[in-house]
Amino acid sequence: MSSAPPRDRRRAAFATLVAACVVAGGGYTVWAAHRAKSGPGMSGGGPEAHWEAAAGHALIRPSGPTVMFRNGIAGQDWGEVALVPTAAPTAPRTVVPLRCQRLHFAAGRGLCVAGDPGVFSTYNAYTFGSDFAVTHKVWLTGLPSRSRVSPDGRYGAITVFVAGHSYSDGTFSTKTTLIDLASGAQLGDLEAFAVFRNGQPFKAIDFNFWGVTFTADGDHFYATLLTAGQTYLVEGAIEAREMRVLRPNVECPSLSPDGTRLVFKKRVGGGGRTAPVWWFHVLDLATMTETALAETRSIDDQTEWLDNDHVLYQIGPDVWTVPADGSGEPRRFMRNALSAAVIRSAGSLSPKQTRTLSLPSADLAVTMAAAPNPVRVGQDLTYTVAVSNRGPAAANDLGIDVRLPPAVTFGALGRRSPPTTPHSCYFRDGYISCSLYGLASGESWVVEFTLKPNVAGLIRNRVRVDGTQPDPVPGNDSATVETAVIGPGP
Amino acid sequence: MYQVENAGQALRSRAQLIATRLFAPRVSRTVVMLGLTSLFTDISSEMVSTILPLYLLFHLGLTPVAFGVIDGLYQGSAALVRIFGGAAADRSGRHKEVAVVGYALSAVARLGLLVVGNMWSLLPGVILVDRLGKGIRTGPRDALISLSSPREELGAAFGVHRALDTAGAMMGPLIAFGLLVMAPGRYDAVFVVSLCAALIGLGFLTLFVQNPPIVADVPAERPALSLASAARLVRVPGVAPLLLVGTVLSLVTISDAFVYLTLQRRVAFDPKFLPVLYVATATIFMLTAVPVGRLADRLGRARVFLAGHALLLVVYASLLVPGAGTLRVMLALVLLGVYYAATDGVLMALAGAALPPEMRASGMALLTTGTNLARLAGSILFGVLWTWQGVGVAVALSTAGLAAALLVAVWWLRVR
Numbered sequence: 001m002s003s004a005p006p007r008d009r010r011r012a013a014f015a016t017l018v019a020a021c022v023v024a025g026g027g028y029t030v031w032a033a034h035r036a037k038s039g040p041g042m043s044g045g046g047p048e049a050h051w052e053a054a055a056g057h058a059l060i061r062p063s064g065p066t067v068m069f070r071n072g073i074a075g076q077d078w079g080e081v082a083l084v085p086t087a088a089p090t091a092p093r094t095v096v097p098l099r100c101q102r103l104h105f106a107a108g109r110g111l112c113v114a115g116d117p118g119v120f121s122t123y124n125a126y127t128f129g130s131d132f133a134v135t136h137k138v139w140l141t142g143l144p145s146r147s148r149v150s151p152d153g154r155y156g157a158i159t160v161f162v163a164g165h166s167y168s169d170g171t172f173s174t175k176t177t178l179i180d181l182a183s184g185a186q187l188g189d190l191e192a193f194a195v196f197r198n199g200q201p202f203k204a205i206d207f208n209f210w211g212v213t214f215t216a217d218g219d220h221f222y223a224t225l226l227t228a229g230q231t232y233l234v235e236g237a238i239e240a241r242e243m244r245v246l247r248p249n250v251e252c253p254s255l256s257p258d259g260t261r262l263v264f265k266k267r268v269g270g271g272g273r274t275a276p277v278w279w280f281h282v283l284d285l286a287t288m289t290e291t292a293l294a295e296t297r298s299i300d301d302q303t304e305w306l307d308n309d310h311v312l313y314q315i316g317p318d319v320w321t322v323p324a325d326g327s328g329e330p331r332r333f334m335r336n337a338l339s340a341a342v343i344r345s346a347g348s349l350s351p352k353q354t355r356t357l358s359l360p361s362a363d364l365a366v367t368m369a370a371a372p373n374p375v376r377v378g379q380d381l382t383y384t385v386a387v388s389n390r391g392p393a394a395a396n397d398l399g400i401d402v403r404l405p406p407a408v409t410f411g412a413l414g415r416r417s418p419p420t421t422p423h424s425c426y427f428r429d430g431y432i433s434c435s436l437y438g439l440a441s442g443e444s445w446v447v448e449f450t451l452k453p454n455v456a457g458l459i460r461n462r463v464r465v466d467g468t469q470p471d472p473v474p475g476n477d478s479a480t481v482e483t484a485v486i487g488p489g490p
Numbered sequence: 491m492y493q494v495e496n497a498g499q500a501l502r503s504r505a506q507l508i509a510t511r512l513f514a515p516r517v518s519r520t521v522v523m524l525g526l527t528s529l530f531t532d533i534s535s536e537m538v539s540t541i542l543p544l545y546l547l548f549h550l551g552l553t554p555v556a557f558g559v560i561d562g563l564y565q566g567s568a569a570l571v572r573i574f575g576g577a578a579a580d581r582s583g584r585h586k587e588v589a590v591v592g593y594a595l596s597a598v599a600r601l602g603l604l605v606v607g608n609m610w611s612l613l614p615g616v617i618l619v620d621r622l623g624k625g626i627r628t629g630p631r632d633a634l635i636s637l638s639s640p641r642e643e644l645g646a647a648f649g650v651h652r653a654l655d656t657a658g659a660m661m662g663p664l665i666a667f668g669l670l671v672m673a674p675g676r677y678d679a680v681f682v683v684s685l686c687a688a689l690i691g692l693g694f695l696t697l698f699v700q701n702p703p704i705v706a707d708v709p710a711e712r713p714a715l716s717l718a719s720a721a722r723l724v725r726v727p728g729v730a731p732l733l734l735v736g737t738v739l740s741l742v743t744i745s746d747a748f749v750y751l752t753l754q755r756r757v758a759f760d761p762k763f764l765p766v767l768y769v770a771t772a773t774i775f776m777l778t779a780v781p782v783g784r785l786a787d788r789l790g791r792a793r794v795f796l797a798g799h800a801l802l803l804v805v806y807a808s809l810l811v812p813g814a815g816t817l818r819v820m821l822a823l824v825l826l827g828v829y830y831a832a833t834d835g836v837l838m839a840l841a842g843a844a845l846p847p848e849m850r851a852s853g854m855a856l857l858t859t860g861t862n863l864a865r866l867a868g869s870i871l872f873g874v875l876w877t878w879q880g881v882g883v884a885v886a887l888s889t890a891g892l893a894a895a896l897l898v899a900v901w902w903l904r905v906r
Contacts, residue, residue, distance in 0.1 A: 010697040017693045021686035032679035033672045206877045228877070424612055 065307070066343045068105050071095060072317050072336035073468055077357050081112070081132070083349070086306060086342060089334035090470045092358035096132045096351040102144055104341045107153030109181040113144040125158050127181050132351040136184025138177075145174065146252070146302050149181065149341075150214030150221070155238065156181050157212035157221070176209040176223065178238065190223065190243070193236060197245040204228065211252035211302050215259060222246075222253045222262060231267070233283075247288070251278065252302035254311065256324070257344060260285055263293070263303045263311045263324055270298075280313070282324050291326040297429040304340055306333070312340050318399065318466075332399060335468040359469040360393035362441070365476040366400070366465040374484035380411055380450045381483060385463050390473070391441035399466045400434040404451065405459055411450030421445050453485040520638035521647045523698040524631060525654030530691030531593060532655055534600060535620070536662025537684040541670065545677045568625035569859045576629025576855025577719075585630040585637070585851055586701045592627025593692050596620050600685040604678060629855030636842030636850060637702045644842045645791055648835030649783025656776040660769060662687075723853050728844035731902040733860055736837055739799055739899060740864035742891035744806065744872050746771065749826065752809050752881055753819055767823060774827020775834075782831040783839070791840045792903040798832025799896050801825045806889040810882070837861070 064085060071082040071093060081100055082093040100112035101123075108130040113123060125138040125147065143161040150156070156179040178187040190209040195202045204227045211224040219239055225232045233250035236243035253262040262283045269277035278300060280293040293311075303311035311324050312333055319340045321333040333340075343349075367386045375381045385402070389395045404410060410427050422437035425447060432449055439445060453459055464478040471477060579588040599620035606612045632648075639647035666680050673679050724730050750767045786794035805825045808818060838854060845853040875884035 014693050014697050018690055021690055025683040025686035028682040029669060029673065029679045032669075032676035032682075035673070035676065205880055424606075426612075 066349075067306075067312075067334075067337075067340050068103065068110075068343055069319070069334075069340040070100055070103060070338040071357065072338055073357065073359070075357075077355060082337075082357065083343075084334070090468070092356050095355040095357050097353060097355075098128065098132050098134075100126075100339070102147050102339045104147050104149045104156070104339070105343055106149040106151050106341070107345050109149060109153035109156075110341075111147045111149050111156040111158065111179070111181070113140070113147050113158065123160070125156075125179070127156065127179070127184055130349050132349070136181075138179055138184060138186065141175070146211060148212050148214060148302075150218065151216045151257075151345075152218045154181060154218055155179065155187070155214060155221075157214070157223075159210040159212070174208045174210045174226075176212060178212075187238065188241070190236070192241070194242040195225070195234065195245065196242065202245060209234075211264075213253050213255045213262070213302070215255060222255060224251045224253065233262070233264070250283070253283075254303045254305060256305050256308055258308050261324065263305070265299065265301070266290070266292075276300075280311070280322070282326065293322050293324065293326055294328050295320070295322045295330045297330075297431060304342055306342055312342070314338065314340075329403060332401070332464070332466040335397065335399060335466055361470040361472050362393045362395035362467060363390040363473045363476070364388070364395060364398065364439075364465045364467050364471055365390055365473070366463055366479050368461070368463045368479040368481045370461070370481045370483045374486045375453055376486055377453055377456055377488045379452070381408075381453060381459070382414070382448060382450045383461065383481070384446060384448050385479075386444055386446045387436065387439065387465050388444040389439040389441055393469065394441055395439045395467050395469060396437070397468055398436040398439060400436065400447070400463065401466075402432040402449075402461065402463045404430050404432065405461055407454045407457070408451045408459060409454060411452055414448035414450060416445070416447045418445070423447075453483075456485050456487045459483045459485055517643065517647045517650045518638045520699050520702070521635050521650055522654075523694050524635055524638075525651045527593065527691045527695040527699070528631075528651060528655040529658035529661075530687045530694065531596065532658030533662045533665060534684045534687035534691065535596065535624075536659045537666040537680055537687070538600065538603065538620075540663040541666050541677060541680055568621045569863060571622050571625035572628055572855045572859050573852065575626035576633070576852035578626075579630035579633060579851035580849055583848075584701060585634045586695070586699055588851075589627045589630040589634065590692070590696055592623045592625070592630070593688070593695055595623030595626065597623075597685065597688040597692055599623065600681060600688050603681045604685065628858055629851040632838050632842075632854045632858070633851035634699065634702070636838070636845075636854075637847055639842075641843055643787055644839035645783035645786035645794070645836055646780065647783070648839045648842075649780040649786075649831070652783075652831070652835040653776050653779040656772050656779065660772050660776070719852075723845075723849050723856065726845060726849065726853070729841075729853060732837075732840055732844060733857055735899040735902050736857055737860045737864040738895045739892070740861040741868045741871075742888055742895050743802070743865055743868055744885070744888050745865070745869040746826070748869070748872055748876070749805065749809070749822075752885060753822060755881065756809065756812075757815070757819055759819075767819075770820075770823045771827045771830070774824050775830040778828050778831040779835060782828065783835055786832070786836045786839065791836050791843070794832050795836045795840060796896065796899055796903065798829045798836070799892065799899070801832070802829045803889065803892050803896060805829070806885060806892060809885050810889060 067086050068083050077095045079099050080095045081098040082095045084091050100114050102113040110128045112126045123140045123144050126134045127136040146159045148157045159176045176190045208226040214221045221236045225234045231251050233246045234243040251265045253264040265278035266281045268279050277298045281290045301313045303313045306312050310321050318335050319333045319337050322330040365388050369384045425434040462480045579585040602616035669680050805822050
């Protein structure tokens with residue numbers, strides 16, 4: 001072999017490369033197709049699921065409000081619609097056989113945006129009833145973005161990105177369509193509605209609408225209008241097919257269940273070539289006063305009201321919650337869930353069949369230490385966070401968050417041990433967040449980071465760990481450390 | 491019977507000969523290998539870029555606007571890296587090695603997509619690596635094509651390369667969607683196959699492409715990485731007009747997306763067929779790249795380059811004429827495809843003929859950067875015009891601009 005001319009050897013090397021690639025690529029595809037069909041659960045702490053036949057009769061009788069969402073736990077139920085009581089987000093998930101990419105539900109009618117990507121990238125919206133059987137199909141032309149159902153279950157709204165395939169030109173075009181959920185008929189594009197501003201007709205070719213939220217009276221809605229680079233809050237009437245502009249800089253409004261307040265994202269910075277910065281605000285419709293919520297991260301989502309005092313929103317694969325009056329602080333509501341819709345109204349859901357996705361419990365615990373204490377202004381303050389899994393089962397996919405207090409500057413992320421534990425950590429918008437792929441029972445993981453205090457006083461810092469699985473001892477999931485800061489040294 | 495058959499055979503063989511000359515000209519092995527490298531790399535990158543919006547939006551729950559801003563920033567950084575890649579290739583004389591670094595970076599990015607998984611915060615970094623790789627390799631690769639081809643066949647050489655490149659770009663999305671149909675929701679399978687394609691592309695380059703000897707022993711006068719060397723580049727006869735013509739014509743070019751949207755508004759077909767227009771244009775481009783490149787070698791590359799823009803002018807003018815018809819859409823798509831065949835590779839062939847070997851990679855990188863930035867600026871300008879004045883005014887102004895730029899270009903390139 002060694003005497004083979006270079007050209008032959010190159011050919012042999014190339015043949016080997018191609019063979020290896022074909023075998024690896026083909027093998028992986030076959031395996032992926034197999035997983036997609038039968039979907040073996042994750043190793044350790046995997047979901048146990050079984051179908052319960054429930055032909056025809058009400059299987060789920062929600063005793064209280066329920067949250068419906070797209071399940072994000074890997075395994076055979078990934079991507080299916082699931083339900084849990086809002087009071088117990090880590091309770092076993094009731095999975096129904098319906099796959100949606102976005103969904104919303106109210107008063108016995110739902111909207112499910114789905115579609116297998118094809119050459120034409122077509123997506124469809126499906127309407128469904130409380131038995132989760134599809135009633136109508138609506139063709140969508142574009143990449144679906146948001147969907148909402150009116151509180152009385154009569155109307156649905158879907159927004160798609162029409163020119164959203166090429167994001168690099170910075171512009172985008174949206175199309176929002178209203179749907180009669182009972183008949184599946186399209187009530188038309190919002191761009192066909194008459195718009196009034198200060199009593200005068202208002203019209204421009206670049207109108208874009210999105211972020212519809214319906215009132216409970218069965219005719220009105222709020223939405224976002226974008227024209228000439230400025231967003232506006234509009235209030236619309238479906239029967240009259242008209243809208244009026246209320247105020248600027250309101251995106252993705254979401255109406256509270258009592259109809260008195262809107263939580264929306266307000267643009268507070270960025271733009272041009274930098275990412276826009278949004279903060280959630282609440283607008284009191286009686287007084288038209290705005291209050292910023294305690295979530296300081298920039299989030300591009302339309303919130304969903306958990307109850308009259310809290311909203312839910314998406315960060316990555318998780319749903320978070322924050323009080324809707326500016327008080328308190330953000331908290332993870334549930335892991336691995338997308339497109340949460342809160343079902344408030346009484347009435348039972350009667351899917352033809354369900355599965356229960358119950359994960360084995362794992363007691364996660366976290367501790368935090370800080371040194372030195374006291375610390376001088378401008379001096380490095382090092383925190384050591386230790387996460388451990390006290391079992392009994394292995395824990396998959398943990399999230400660790402530290403929300404930095406004001407008056408400190410982030411220094412750096414430090415040592416992580418054991419370094420072989422797969423993880424990702426980053427600092428963004430005042431949060432240090434880590435994701436851990438898994439932690440076996442009895443295993444621990446440590447991460448260090450440094451801060452620099454800017455002013456003298458007391459620093460209170462809190463860390464929280466959240467898993468997808470039920471935690472029998474929730475009391476040890478967070479830890480707080482207080483450090484005294486004294487003036488700069490002599 | 492025998493006679494007739496024989497005559498038919500003779501006719502066929504003659505037709506075959508003509509077809510062979512026009513469609514499969516003799517180009518060097520290196521050009522074919524570089525074409526295959528691009529084919530597989532494009533399969534790989536288009537597989538990912540077609541499903542990336544779906545993946546980000548539905549699998550990771552990211553928002554498109556935030557991603558778009560990041561993506562725009564990266565395109566800017568890719569422009570800088572492209573010039574650096576070209577200069578590094580010229581300085582070292584190791585075009586192949588620099589190109590390998592670029593292709594390898596993109597392969598690493600595919601691996602990154604797999605490894606990053608749910609840790610979506612790392613994704614922008616992965617995409618950045620991919621864009622950097624693309625930036626680095628463009629200049630050295632185009633220089634290699636031109637250095638491995640005789641001067642009188644540059645048009646054909648670039649035609650072959652662009653045809654293979656486009657074929658890859660068309661196969662990528664089909665393979666990606668095929669995989670998603672077989673394994674719904676399993677984006678990792680797309681990434682693995684994409685990585686395989688990238689590795690095969692890299693294999694063609696590393697194993698079968700060699701630096702042409704003219705590059706290997708360039709005289710001591712190696713251009714330094716400085717503004718002075720860039721200035722010297724522009725002083726080379728024939729380079730400045732090319733740079734100006736390329737940039738000015740790109741500035742008045744409407745991006746395809748806008749052309750298709752305008753067609754869609756005129757003819758009012760279902761927007762879900764928009765992707766078909768891309769495929770149709772790419773098919774025409776792929777089929778005509780080689781014969782048009784060959785034609786450019788015969789008739790004069792500047793002439794064919796400008797004729798291509800004249801076809802584009804016809805497309806724009808047709809957008810202004812009211813009235814609808816499927817036939818008009820088809821005609822516009824054919825003209826658009828031929829326009830690409832007559833301009834994309836031909837511009838590089840023009841540059842290859844004008845640039846001395848030791849400045850070729852940096853010169854081509856500069857030209858590509860100039861035309862790309864101008865095209866980006868042009869599409870932003872067009873978008874603003876569309877928003878403010880409506881589609882009619884925007885297209886009319888672009889048509890007038892293209893006509894004027896074309897006249898200036900004829901004068902600059904001294905085409906008689």
